[in-house]
Amino acid sequence: MRVGVIGLGNMGAGIAANLIKAGHDVTVYNRSRPKVDALVAQGARPAETVADACGGDVVLTMLANDEAVAGVAFGDGGIIASAAPGTVHISSSTISVDLSKRLTEAHATAGRGFVAAPVFGRPEAAAAAALFVVAAGPTETVNSVTPVFDAIGQRTFVVSEDPSAANLVKLSGNFLIGSVIESLGEAMALVDRGGVDKHQYLDILTSTLFSAPVYRTYGSLIASEQFEPAGFAAPLGLKDIRLVLSAAEELRVPLPIASLLRDRFLRLLAEGGDQLDWSAISSLAARDAGASDHSA
Amino acid sequence: MRVGVIGLGNMGAGIAANLIKAGHDVTVYNRSRPKVDALVAQGARPAETVADACGGDVVLTMLANDEAVAGVAFGDGGIIASAAPGTVHISSSTISVDLSKRLTEAHATAGRGFVAAPVFGRPEAAAAAALFVVAAGPTETVNSVTPVFDAIGQRTFVVSEDPSAANLVKLSGNFLIGSVIESLGEAMALVDRGGVDKHQYLDILTSTLFSAPVYRTYGSLIASEQFEPAGFAAPLGLKDIRLVLSAAEELRVPLPIASLLRDRFLRLLAEGGDQLDWSAISSLAARDAGASDHSA
Amino acid sequence: MRVGVIGLGNMGAGIAANLIKAGHDVTVYNRSRPKVDALVAQGARPAETVADACGGDVVLTMLANDEAVAGVAFGDGGIIASAAPGTVHISSSTISVDLSKRLTEAHATAGRGFVAAPVFGRPEAAAAAALFVVAAGPTETVNSVTPVFDAIGQRTFVVSEDPSAANLVKLSGNFLIGSVIESLGEAMALVDRGGVDKHQYLDILTSTLFSAPVYRTYGSLIASEQFEPAGFAAPLGLKDIRLVLSAAEELRVPLPIASLLRDRFLRLLAEGGDQLDWSAISSLAARDAGASDHSA
Amino acid sequence: MRVGVIGLGNMGAGIAANLIKAGHDVTVYNRSRPKVDALVAQGARPAETVADACGGDVVLTMLANDEAVAGVAFGDGGIIASAAPGTVHISSSTISVDLSKRLTEAHATAGRGFVAAPVFGRPEAAAAAALFVVAAGPTETVNSVTPVFDAIGQRTFVVSEDPSAANLVKLSGNFLIGSVIESLGEAMALVDRGGVDKHQYLDILTSTLFSAPVYRTYGSLIASEQFEPAGFAAPLGLKDIRLVLSAAEELRVPLPIASLLRDRFLRLLAEGGDQLDWSAISSLAARDAGASDHSA
Numbered sequence A, B, C, D: 001m002r003v004g005v006i007g008l009g010n011m012g013a014g015i016a017a018n019l020i021k022a023g024h025d026v027t028v029y030n031r032s033r034p035k036v037d038a039l040v041a042q043g044a045r046p047a048e049t050v051a052d053a054c055g056g057d058v059v060l061t062m063l064a065n066d067e068a069v070a071g072v073a074f075g076d077g078g079i080i081a082s083a084a085p086g087t088v089h090i091s092s093s094t095i096s097v098d099l100s101k102r103l104t105e106a107h108a109t110a111g112r113g114f115v116a117a118p119v120f121g122r123p124e125a126a127a128a129a130a131l132f133v134v135a136a137g138p139t140e141t142v143n144s145v146t147p148v149f150d151a152i153g154q155r156t157f158v159v160s161e162d163p164s165a166a167n168l169v170k171l172s173g174n175f176l177i178g179s180v181i182e183s184l185g186e187a188m189a190l191v192d193r194g195g196v197d198k199h200q201y202l203d204i205l206t207s208t209l210f211s212a213p214v215y216r217t218y219g220s221l222i223a224s225e226q227f228e229p230a231g232f233a234a235p236l237g238l239k240d241i242r243l244v245l246s247a248a249e250e251l252r253v254p255l256p257i258a259s260l261l262r263d264r265f266l267r268l269l270a271e272g273g274d275q276l277d278w279s280a281i282s283s284l285a286a287r288d289a290g291a292s293d294h295s296a
Helices: A010-021 A033-040 A066-074 A097-109 A123-127 A139-144 A146-152 A163-193 A198-207 A213-224 A234-250 A256-270 A278-288 B010-021 B033-040 B066-074 B097-109 B123-127 B139-144 B146-152 B163-193 B198-207 B213-224 B234-250 B256-270 B278-288 C010-021 C033-040 C066-074 C097-109 C123-127 C139-144 C146-152 C163-193 C198-207 C213-224 C234-250 C256-270 C278-288 D010-021 D033-040 D066-074 D097-109 D123-127 D139-144 D146-152 D163-193 D198-207 D213-224 D234-250 D256-270 D278-288
Strands: A002-006 A025-029 A058-061 A088-091 A113-116 A131-136 A153-160 B002-006 B025-029 B058-061 B088-091 B113-116 B131-136 B153-160 C002-006 C025-029 C058-061 C088-091 C113-116 C131-136 C153-160 D002-006 D025-029 D058-061 D088-091 D113-116 D131-136 D153-160
Touching (some): A002 A010, A010 A025, A010 A033, A010 A123, A025 A033, A066 A097, A088 A097, A097 A163, A097 A234, A113 A131, A113 A139, A113 A163, A131 A146, A139 A146, A146 A153, A153 A163, A163 A198, A163 A213, A163 A278, A163 B234, A198 A213, A198 B131, A234 A278, A234 B163, A234 C256, A256 A278, A256 C234, B002 B010, B010 B025, B010 B123, B058 B066, B066 B097, B097 B163, B097 B234, B113 B163, B131 B146, B131 B163, B139 B146, B153 B163, B163 B213, B163 B234, B163 B256, B213 B278, B234 D256, B256 B278, B278 C256, C002 C010, C010 C123, C010 C146, C025 C033, C058 C066, C066 C097, C088 C097, C097 C163, C113 C139, C113 C163, C131 C146, C139 C146, C146 C153, C153 C163, C163 C198, C163 C256, C163 C278, C163 D163, C163 D198, C163 D256, C198 C213, C198 D131, C198 D153, C213 C278, C234 C256, C234 C278, C234 D163, C256 C278, C256 D163, C256 D256, D002 D010, D010 D025, D025 D033, D097 D113, D097 D234, D113 D139, D131 D146, D131 D163, D139 D146, D146 D153, D153 D163, D163 D213, D163 D256, D163 D278, D213 D278, D234 D256, D234 D278
Parallel strands (some): A002 A025, A002 A058, A058 A088, A131 A153, B002 B025, B058 B088, B088 B113, B131 B153, C002 C025, C131 C153, D002 D025, D058 D088, D088 D113, D131 D153
Antiparallel strands (some): D113 D131
């Protein structure tokens, strides 16, 4: 298929590379040129503008946040204005349910297909074509772009005919990660005060019921109080929790743990923690238990 | 070693059987006789009284709760009064930090050894000698009973010289399970209102970052709203959260998620949920989002 | 002074009438005409359009919410576009901090004065010129409109040179009322389960430390479970709590009780409580304690 | 009536003095003798032992906490063992619902009357015979001791035939005060960050809907960050919240704000705030908003 990829960060670059490897005809666009050149070296065509990347069967966006996606979608020369009638837009960024609905509506008005397809997996998984893709959109449209998902991920879950449902699933996943961080932070604060070594404690947890990557990865950061450099910075954590709460409010779903997480992030930022990894909210539980402050 | 085992429920019976298999000289005691007979058939000696089970190198208790353990420990003819000078008491029940401290003190006064060694694992793991043992007590005492742990578990973690630290670790583990139940309950209430199938959602979670037994086991119960029969009844969940909060209060550690869990359990019980599995607190998040009530 | 009043609901009508009584030259505008006529009978001039009400020394807006205020301010023929250079805009509605900042900026750009002056008091207080006015804006501008405040209220508090600070104070007051509702709801659920009559309990409270109108008014509604007709409907309660949380997030201030209130309102609305008074969130505490449902 | 008064702290001394003034025949007991002498000078008879104070129509206890009351009630030579058959025990201390039930049972077994009658009011109100008495017990028993209440208070509320209901009411009152402290702490943290003077803010509140002593008294402490010397120390605040939560758990009533207060007190104490007034929990909201630390 002829696929445009907009956004060549760690995730987008891996995705584009795997589309090339799978034999697709790939055009790439990025605000800064060097990332474009690296993919051209792998066989991609360069796009000078967003519009240049919208002429194929599919245009896939992988950008940082709502603002970036809205920018390339709704601006002059953006996707809505420029894409060909048969082009399907796949949005793989972690964006709000609200923006996903606006994109759905705008594409419908323009008579084009739209699929939300956020992914689970880190840059290494993107590079290895091992992402998990959570896709939603009209069945026929989703089916028409299956070769794209096959090229970038190890498995695709189609969750709804309403694109925004996929964004809801992705955001809820980040909420669950935040819940793990907070609960581990509380548990470690407790056992630490009880004289138990936090690393050994984590070893017990991950040897038994909690043998999942999320406990290993974040547990290790929390036990080590290693919050810099940030893998995912606290302001981004707050942003995602805000998007979850906003989507939940629209659906009238109270989420007490998300409310707690929001308060934790606000406090961390009020204390100057903007540069810290989002797992640093765990340090607040420790400090509330009287631990000296290692985090700020 | 000569080992007495007091308490032959699902867990204790498996433990006693594996001690026999490992070649130890095992005496068993239980309030109701049939469970004793079953182990005698496997090679154990029967004890008529608690005191009869306290004459060896080790007496291990595996009972339901604080009341039961305090009963066999402190009563007339109980362990404190009856055990031989060289006998080490291993307490493997999930008991309070407070009771563990009282046992430590009473045994110290009596000049005997005491080790707290709660376990992680279900009855099947107990039967398969595949438990994880979290042990704490004076190093020499713990070392002296290592053969017992080797016979019943796949791995032993020695976490402190203070026995009650092991109980704290066990209780904190149950707090973390409760946190998973609550956060999954909230997340599933959210995606359900967003039109996503809960079982598919769970499949996504457990295929990615959340591939741990605790998410599979409880996620399945929550997605199915299958809360009867109870694997672990709600009143026991409340009891363990109360013990965690009580231990945390003693150490002056605030645990906001544990406070939330406590309120959830109180509400579930106030509404008549005594017979339900503790994972039924997840139904409250669903109902707060306007779902009709399937749980009570 | 020549004063335009836009918005003649229960509050605005009382304010306009008192401005007339105080001898000001008052022009009134309202979307529906009968309310205009009633004030014309008292001596006001009628305005056919928003612009017609913006020609004097002051234009005061008293409207339902952000949308209504933004509509008369920013639209074609709105206040920003139509007011004379010397006209000062007084916004007395309960609006967001964010809208207040946008109004401040727009008026500054247009070279006009802007004062935020939300009020504390019910329609009866507005009718009796007994409001409490919380005003903020540049000192000189606020001083220039003092006669307006004197005509409508019993006391004016000038809290800041930044207009939005007055809106923050007003919103925080509604947060405090919500806190009283929730805490009374919890306390009454408790004593009710303990066999104490809720009305007598309220009598004890308001005879002692809690002898304030907010306890009397809301306590009586809560004890009687009298939530219809709504004096202030639950969706408005949610809206104000959302505005408080949003302002607090901007300032990075965690507000745990506001988070709890938000979850309460979402649940009440998810269960169909849109028509109920906002004090109906108190019924949730009662129901969580096992009380049968009287509220929905 | 012949009345024994046990416990001559600030509250008990005022109560005893007013009983004397009302013409009752008063015997007083206190652990330290000087307080006894002061009342003897006013006309009381001194008691050398608890038992000496239990020979009249009524024995009233006004002591610091559960431990003190249980000590004089259940010990050798205590009230249960020593009081005459016709003596009614009035317990006016703030004690747990649980202890109140134990006292009820013990007195019933002994064939004597028991009335719980905690009071609302500070030492000045006790001195002025202006307390509010919340009484509970069998109607006939309560009626028989009415002259005592008339002598010490301005009004008596009889809330139940079950004595412990009066203790529940008293404890719930302290919970409501704690709620006011926390909500004011959050609101003041917010407006402070918004540039509003906290004292002026309090003036607005107490001039309008919040014109109650509890807002004036605690609002002033919070605005001034004046937490020493403690009028009511933080550990006592934690104790009362614990008693409320415990009584609520027995009745299966979730109290989310009480859970929040508990976490606040634990944190304050973990940080070394034992000497501070309980209103110092308000400083935590301020610090979470980035305010520098004035409290510890």
